[in-house]
Amino acid sequence: MDKIAVFPGSFDPITKGHESVIKRALPLFDKLYIAIGINADKKDFFPIEKRMEWINQVFKDYSTVEVIKYEGLTVDLCKKIKAKYILRGLRTSADFEFERSIGQINKKLFSDIETVFILTAPEHTSLNSSIVRDILKHGGDANQFVPEGIDLSA
Amino acid sequence: MDKIAVFPGSFDPITKGHESVIKRALPLFDKLYIAIGINADKKDFFPIEKRMEWINQVFKDYSTVEVIKYEGLTVDLCKKIKAKYILRGLRTSADFEFERSIGQINKKLFSDIETVFILTAPEHTSLNSSIVRDILKHGGDANQFVPEGIDLSA
Amino acid sequence: MDKIAVFPGSFDPITKGHESVIKRALPLFDKLYIAIGINADKKDFFPIEKRMEWINQVFKDYSTVEVIKYEGLTVDLCKKIKAKYILRGLRTSADFEFERSIGQINKKLFSDIETVFILTAPEHTSLNSSIVRDILKHGGDANQFVPEGIDLSA
C-alpha cells in the first residue's frame, strides 16, 4: 500500500525551515501533499496563488510532491486523499506542546492517522512564517529566510 | 467555616476535561461556584445562556455546585461570595506557566485566596474549549469532547 | 468522611517552601500526614530523626499535622492510613512535568487517590532541599532557606 502523507500549514510564506523538513522527510513517503489550509478567520499576508506558486517552484524537481489547498479539518482531507500520515517539523518545546495537542485530537477524530515529526535544523530553530511577515511589515528584508529563488519583495 | 471555591472560565463550551476536574475536586469543598466570566473583549461562540444551561445539566445531581456569571476581576467575585479557593485543572507545562502567573497575581490582589490545582486525566490533556470551537468552525463533529448528553449541533 | 492527605517527601531538610505550602493547604484537610519516605537507594544528608524533629518543631502548634516515616509506595501508605489526597507544591514547569507523571502513575495504581497542588510563593520558586544541601556542602550558611528556629549548623 502506498505511504501517503500530508504536510498541512498556511505557508504564508514557505520558509527555509519548511523546505528543509520536507526534503529530509520525503524519502519516507511515496507521495507527499503540501496542503495549504484556507482559514476564513485568519487574514492572508500573501495571496494563496502566490504561496502555491512559490512552493511549486521549490519542489519542481521532486516528483512525489504535490501542492494543494483545502478547507475543513485536516483529518477530513487525509481521509479523502487516503493519507495515513501527517508530517510536521519540531523546532521548540513550545512547538511540541502545541503539536502534541493537535496530534492527539487528530488521532481521536481519525484513529488511522499518525503524525510523524522530524527536527528542524538548528539554524532554523528561530524561524517561522510569522517572523518573516513581521520583518516585512517593519520594512526589513527577509529573503535570507525563504528558499533560494524566492523574492518576497517582487 | 465553609470551604467555598470558584472555578472560573469561559466554558465556551464546557468540555469533558472541565467535567472530570470539577467532579474529582468537588469533595474538597462545601460549595463550588462554576463562574462564567463575561469578557467584553472576546467574542462568544455559544451564547452565555446556552453555556450555563449545559453546565447546569452536567451537574444537576451535584447539590454543592452552582453556576453563575460575573463581570470584573475573579478575586473581586471571590471576595463578594466569600470564596477562599480558586480551582483550576492543569494539563500541560504551558498551562502551568500561565496559571502560575494568574495565581500569583490573584494572591497579590487578595492575599486570602489560594489557587488549588488538580491534574486533568491523561486522555483529556490535549483538549480545551478552543479546540472544540475549531473543530466546529471547520465543519467537524466535536460531541465526543463534551460531556455526555450535550449535542453541540443542536 | 474525614479528608485525609499525605504530603510525601524526603525533607532533607524541610525548607521555607515546604512550610509555606503546607500551612496554606492545611485548612483544606481534616488531617495531614507529612510523610518522610525511606529510600534505601539515596544517601541521607541529615538523619531521619533530625528531619522529623525539625518538622515537628515547625508544626507543633498545628493539631491536624502528624509527621510519619514510611517505606514502599506512597499509594500503599495512602491506602493504609485511608488518605484520599496527596498534597504537593508546584514551583516550575519542570516540577510540573515531573509531578504530573508521578500523579498519573499514582492514579493508575490507586484510582481513589487525587493529587492536589498549590503554588509555592514567588520568593521560594528557586528553593529546594537539594540546593540547601549544596550550599552546606560548599561551606555556606543556608539558615535563611529553612523555617525560623531551625539551625542547620547545630
Added chain:
Amino acid sequence: MDKIAVFPGSFDPITKGHESVIKRALPLFDKLYIAIGINADKKDFFPIEKRMEWINQVFKDYSTVEVIKYEGLTVDLCKKIKAKYILRGLRTSADFEFERSIGQINKKLFSDIETVFILTAPEHTSLNSSIVRDILKHGGDANQFVPEGIDLSA
C-alpha cells in the same frame, strides 16, 4: 568604544519588573535607550506620550538613560544609534523560548548585535504589561504593579 544598549518594548505601561531589570543592568552600559516600538498593528492602551512621560519620571535621576520611540525593526534602530546590545529581562521559560527566537533572528539580521538578558526578581515573575491592562479593563487597581509615583487611574 562606548557600550550602547537598547531596551525595546511597548511599555504599555512600564511595570516594576521593567524598572528592576533596567536599574540592575544599567552599570553594564555607558548609555541605555529605552525604546518604545510604534506598532501599527497593535492598539495602544495608554497613549505613547503618557508612556514616555512615566518612564522619564522613573529614570529622571539616571543620566545614562534616554527614552525614545521608533518605527521599523529593532536592529535598524540599533544600527542607527550605534547600539551593539539589546537588553531584555527573563521571567519564565515561555519568555525564554520567545526571546531566544527574536534574539537569533536579530543576530541574522545584524551580526554585530548581542542580546543580554538578566533575570527579573522573583516577586515580578508573574508580572507583565498585559496583566496590568487586564486588571484595569476589569475595573481593578493595578498601581502596586507599576513603579512608585505612577498613578494609572490619574
Added chain:
Amino acid sequence: MDKIAVFPGSFDPITKGHESVIKRALPLFDKLYIAIGINADKKDFFPIEKRMEWINQVFKDYSTVEVIKYEGLTVDLCKKIKAKYILRGLRTSADFEFERSIGQINKKLFSDIETVFILTAPEHTSLNSSIVRDILKHGGDANQFVPEGIDLSA
C-alpha cells in the same frame, strides 16, 4: 533502497509505551532494529538476555522487527547496519528537549541520519522504564505498565 530504522534504548524493561510507538511506526520502514545499548556506566535492573527475550516475545508476529544489542555510539551502529532512520517516541516537552539535543548531535556525527518521532499515546505519557523500576523497588506490582504477557515478578 530499503528503509532501515533503529529504535535505540535500554528497555529495562520494555513498556506499553515502547510497544505502542513501535507498532504504529512499523509500517513506515522495511526493517526496524530494536537495539539495546550496553552501557558500562549504568547498572542493569533486568539482565540483557531477559530484556531481549521479552521484546522478542512482544514482536514475535512482526517479521520486520529484529532485536539486537550494541556497544558504542548509536550512529556507528546505524552506519554498520545501513540504517538511515532513528525512531523515537515523544511523551513530554522535557523528552523533546532531550531528544532534540541527541538528534542534532547524531546529525553532526553522521549527516545521513534522520531521527523520526511519533507521539506516545496519551495514556502512556507518564510511563517510562525508570518508573516501572521504581515501583518494583518499592514492592509494587507494575505488570499493568508492560506489554501483555510479560510478568515482571516471574
Added chain:
Amino acid sequence: MDKIAVFPGSFDPITKGHESVIKRALPLFDKLYIAIGINADKKDFFPIEKRMEWINQVFKDYSTVEVIKYEGLTVDLCKKIKAKYILRGLRTSADFEFERSIGQINKKLFSDIETVFILTAPEHTSLNSSIVRDILKHGGDANQFVPEGIDLSA
C-alpha cells in the same frame, strides 16, 4: 569601578559553545575570570590541569581573561575577587529553569551579584560537556565540538 565577571563551570572539557559565549560577552567586562569549580562529589573526566591548559590556549590572545580554579560557593569566590557579575550562556528552556534557580539563590546569598546571560549560537544549542564525554566514552571522535586546536584524544 571595574566591571569584573566570573564564568563558573566545570569545563570538562570546554566546548565550542563556551568559547562562543565567552568571546561575545567579553567586551562587556573589564575582566573575566573563567572559574573551574572543584567538586569533591563529581568524578572528573579530564584532570583539572588539562582543562585549565586548554582554556588558557583558547584565550591566550585575550588579555582580560584569566583562568582560575576554586572551591566553595561561587558567590564566595565573587566576593573575594570583587566580581559583581556572573556570566552564563543559555541554550534551552531546561537550561533557563536551572539557571534561574541558581541565579535567584545566588542573589539571596550575595545581593550585589547579577547574573548576565547571553544566547548560545543556534548551532551549539545541543552541545554541552556531558555530551562530549559521552561520545568519548562510546569510542567516538568529539573534536568537532571543542575549540580549534584542542585534540581530546591526545
